[in-house]
Structure formats: structure tokens, C-alpha cells
Amino acid sequence: GAVVSQHPSRVICKSGTSVKIECRSLDFQATTMFWYRQFPKQSLMLMATSNEGSKATYEQGVEKDKFLINHASLTLSTLTVTSAHPEDSSFYICSARVLQGNEQFFGPGTRLTVL
């Protein structure tokens, strides 16, 4: 099956610093990748849709200047949380959609803790 990796799996940082999370599709090409955030005991919340070679589309209420998304190739998208604050602490999950299909395959997630 399609494999998506995410790095790092866990990060702890100080308030005010920036954190970059990488999402890679390992054995397939993905024109579209998605970034989700999930708080404890809540459902997935779509943050943005990332299309290769173009600007990301952000969901309402998600600050694009705070959550920078770059989708430089068909196999890599990055999410940078700038000037992180404790309220940004969450589980960040990326997913990738295969070129010809509707299924989304998820990365293992990144648990971010901002002190």
C-alpha cells in the first residue's frame, strides 16, 4: 500500500521558536497533500490543502502566516509552525492523495509540545 512518512514524530520546543514538519510520500507521487490538526479526543481538523507547485489553500480560521506550507515536489510537503505558542501544542497529521484516486493515506503524525 501507499506509505507516507512524517518527520519528526515528536518535538518539544520553547515558545516563540519555529518548528518544521516534513511529510513525504515514499512509494507514490502525490499532487495533493493535506495537513490536519487533532486535539485530544477530538476529530481531525483540516488546516490546509497543499498542491504541488502552487500556494496552499487554507481553511477558515487557520493563519497562513503562522502555518507556512511548502509543497516543492510530488513527494514532499512541509509545514512550518512559526513563533509557536503553547496553544499550538497538538497532533499534526499529513495525508497524501494518490494521483489517480480518492484515497488519502496518512503519515504517522507529529506530536508538538510547546513549552
Next chain:
Amino acid sequence: GQNIDQPTEMTATEGAIVQINCTYQTSGFNGLFWYQQHAGEAPTFLSYNVLDGLEEKGRFSSFLSRSKGYSYLLLKELQMKDSASYLCASLDSNYQLIWGAGTKLIIKP
């Protein structure tokens, strides 16, 4: 508006069968997904239905009725490792996944 409804929590016994229901109302429809999510982990793909009917995949089956806006996930021969949250998601006309809040399934010995 767009809405996905599924029960918050269900309990079943090891070895038994459980059916998790999902109703959806989305702008357009391009299929219905079921994902499994263990605590602290990312979701894993279980099934995708775009046509009416039942699709069987081992111990798991998924059913769709487009006219009723209804789907269910059927789990047979339950095992303790099936304890997880099961997420229903509808693919809308923009090919965006609209997620339900998930059903936490508790398996008891």
C-alpha cells in the same frame, strides 16, 4: 451545511459482531471512507465506497446507501486489537474529506 453523524462510543464483546453507523449530508458526494485510529496514532485506511452495496474485506465490511445518505462499518470476530476510534468521512463535490467525530469502540473480553 455539511454534517457527518456517528455514535460517540460503542462497546462490544470479543468474538462478537458490531455495526457502526454513519449518516452524512454533504455538498455533493464522491464516496464514503472509513478509517481506523488507535489512540495516539494517525488514521489508517479501511474502506472506500462510492457505489451502493456491501463491500467485504476480511473481517471488515462496509455498506453504502447513497439515497439514504447512510453507511455502516461491520466488524466480525472482534479482537481486542480492534479497540480504536472509527472515523467516517464523506468526500464532497470539491474532493474534500468531511470528517465525522469518530466512534470509540471498546472491546471487552
